[in-house]
Amino acid sequence: MFQSFDSPATPEQGPPRLAALRQVMQRAGVDAFIVPRADAHQGEYVAARDERLQWLTGFTGSAGFAVVLPDAAGVFIDGRYRVQVKAQVDLSHFSPVPWPEVKAGAWIAEHLAAGVVGFDPWLHTADEIAALRAVLDPAGLTLRGLGNLVDAIWPDQPPPPCGRAFVHPDHLAGKSSADKRARLAEGLRKAGQRAAVITLPDSICWLLNIRGADVPKNPVLQGFAILHDDGRVALYTDPAKLPAEVLAHLGPDVAPCPPEAFVPALRGLAGPVRVDRATAPLAVSEVLAEAGVALVWGDDPCRLPKARKNAAEIEGMREAHLRDGAAVVTFLAWLDRQKPGSLTEIDVVTALEGFRRATNALHDISFDTICGAGPNGAIMHYRVTRETNRAVRDNELLLVDSGGQYHDGTTDITRTMAVGDPGDEPRICYTRVLQGMIAISRARFPKGLAGRDLDPLARFALWVAGQDFDHGTGHGVGAFLSVHEGPQRISRLSEVPLEPGMILSNEPGYYREGAFGIRLENLIVVQEAPALGDGRAQYSFETLTFVPLDRRLVVTSMLSPDERAWLDSYHAEVLTKIGPRVAPEVRDWLTASCAPL
Template identity: 75%
Template sequence: MFQSFETTSDPSKGLARLAALRDVLAEAGVAGFLVPRADAHQGEYVAPRDERLSWLTGFTGSAGFAVVLPDVAGVFIDGRYRVQVKAQVDVSVFTPVPWPEVKPGDWIKAHLASGVIGFDPWLHTADEVERLETALQDHGVTLRPVANFVDAIWPDQPAAPVGKAFAHPIGLAGETSVAKRARLGAMLREAGQDFAVITLPDSICWLLNLRGADVPRNPVLQGFALLDADGGVRLFTDPAKITPAAAAALDAAVTILPPEAFKATLADLTGAVRVDKATAPLAVSQLLTGARVVWGDDPCRWPKARKNAAEISGMREAHLRDGAAVVEFLAWLDHEAPKGRLTEIDVVTALEGYRRATNALHDISFDTICGAGPNGAIMHYRVTSETNRPVRRDELLLVDSGAQFPDGTTDITRTVAVGDPGAEAQECYTRVLQGMIAISRARWPKGLAGRDLDGFARYHLWLAGQDFDHGTGHGVGAFLSVHEGPQRLSRISEVPLEVGMILSNEPGYYREGAFGIRLENLVVVDTAPPFGDMRDQLCFETLTFAPLDRRLIVVGELSRGDRDWLNAYHAEVLAKIGPRVSPAALEWLKAACAPI
């Protein structure tokens, strides 16, 4: 499916929709309501049916929530969306709130003296509700699980998705579903647990070696699963999604049940049931009235994060294929952009065309971010027909994109010069590049987490009094979600990095109203070669191969180690990608990869 450039929300209707919501709240006797950007599966990407936050406020970012009170409605957004939210919501109706700097509990206490705030228990985790209740205790404000009031006022709410599921072949999965379930079942038995509830679609797809089409850009099947300690699974999803081919790939220990059977099944369970407090909706634990709830991680999350040899091999091949498409695109862009006839939509369309020309593209992995000039400062900018900007000379162009191939998921960002963007842009670009190189070259002792490495990417920016308001990297799935936990390169991540984990390496710098810079490669954690005192250390293997814009580098600012890494990387790009591109693109690539 090609990327759409139509506006997906209408902020002009925010006032009327907010008034209708407040009328419903008054009728129900509650003072407020929480509206998260979430579905019952707590995924970052949601189906159109679950775009409640966007429908109500106009904000289309991938993270955030609203708190609607009688006299104020706050839209909570993190640093990635501070610019975007101001362009998408009616700020006379909704108040942007910087989060997590401002905690929702503190904000509610400042705007509501007492009363009940309702929330949909299928859209909030037990962990999330517990934190908010703790923040509000002794204040006179309480939380109450209620029906979803946004659904009550959304007359043309889309239907639930019914994308068809399909099998993920063993050659790419690297392990049968039977083996995975036996391994996790044994883990449950060791822990004295009888069942595990699995609510994350990517976990379910990984466990059953299935993929689906329920969420745009992410090949996942929505549903809930109940894994028992013997390795059996009850999958609760619309049976119409399970094609005969997908059903044939499942063994007799997997039972398909309709979604409406999930609540009754939970209510009938006995024994010890494992529930992930951080990812499962609160409603799950509330329904387990006859069982003992045991809080614990989703059993799939860690083994899914540690990619096996087949998955890593597939990811390598997917990145070489994608790298060739990106090089063809960059060569085209370098030829066409200076003519002054391109727009952001032209760029996005061309890049998708080069990926489709591989004849292996399943879909793009997210809507391409293409920001020309000041639009590049909107970190997750999505071009529409209304915002489409010309690609002008003497500006920066930021392009963040990715692909879903059956053998792997890609995510790459390149910022390029169109003409001469000026010395200051070059200096900022060089600092971002130094941060990317620092992460790429890192070696660290086993047991360290993303927070321990995050500062490497920021050091040169910090020296210049600069920084960026997003994590340095997110986890990535293997033909699954382009954003996948639990691993991250972030100052708030305490998850130890382990061999086989795949992450993005994407420092940036953004100046509102002027330009944005981000550079991104994907990397996989590997065992570091013996060195020095022969301590056990880990390192990164880079998966992404495409040149970095040499015209934007202030070479004198690079250390010898930086230059050596960059020249070695470009030599590898030329060697790996050169044989895969057209003669014209190859000539461009040779110049783009010349040593500095």
């Protein structure tokens, strides 16, 4: 199994670890210390060594941070984790704080009258620290960068990851690494910049056409890179990660260097040097400034080109989704044959992974499968463990959010299914969520619009009923890279214009704590829309995911004629594309599941 059902949350360990951190804070002369989820590479997903927030608090979510004061400890979590955090931390010692509604600076200023706030400059971006300074300086509080205090009290901290890298072939990447490096170097020269520092693992892997095994479920290599204006790259990572075939692939213009050479190399650069203040650790810009190297703030040069998938990457993603869709359809047909109450959440997760493995093409799952039966479905990023494992009972909903990593693409799909008769209210809520998914799927929009402009389309049917969901409508997705990829997303916070080739999730939801959860998710890719009207440039979405939606949960009378036509057309396409890829008995189930409403 790629997925483990062990419980990583240790709320009972939180109080003694919190006490130990406060002792080392006192010795370091700081009155507060910030513990982020991030690592030095600022990726969303981190290796075991960097799970400092989880180790300290017990909270296992993929986003958040803690602020520890002498007499208070806040765990800052967004809307996805407000149910989960209450079960994972000791609430007598840690206080959940709704974020981003409550900002760290404001909370610290409210709870700390004076003193020094410590942080590790390798774990925070320049943007994050600037936002804190803007609030703490006027309040008379001092920010101080120092060594990591959690590492100082973590006696059995895991070693740094050392997964072996491997080559991502050009026919799947669509462009050679040399071509990518030459094009980005040309951009540096035109901007008058001598080099760019790259810290995001997925950017480095995309640029060099390699993949790695340093972070669970994400095929990335951890390291730092410096791209020079002549196309040369210095790659700073453990040399044990780079086998001979990878070194041969990298060629003479990519110089492998040990990690400890990164800071000296920064000091020796000739500026101006581009650094991304939103993704690079603050320590990078501090080293450059101390060495007198001219620094220019600018975007990671890989992020937008990586987000704009080329034809080969899109074709690979299409094929990966058809393969994965056949596995998920086979799973759903199997699930419908099981007697209610005979399965647990772990049984469901194990079976689904087995169907994906049966493709003989699965590299890994793309994240731990979220399988929530009944009230567990309301925990947005619920991860079943042996302690929480629940039976899939009759007359309730089952939410399954899962994905696969294949060498030609990354998948992410959510379906909510009826087990027996869940009742009218869940059906009504399901249909509203479905209307939101359809609205995004059918959208045509002018060139230049960002995700925030489309996000309301997914919520309108819920809003008119006084309902909503506390997460973004969609995140970017990499091509055999991170299942969560920036900078594109569909969210009220996103100002990045959507462009052709960008792949996103389309996943509205609705969650009723203690009762049920609903989420529906397809992946979509931005494409140029055929000309209409006065010929203005417009975009639309191509759907990549082909798995039926549960018709038993659709209140047909709530759908408009256009919504009903979209759903019938989608199901017809599912049957056409997936039917030939599944066994005859599964095809019979699929035919019934894709019948017109």
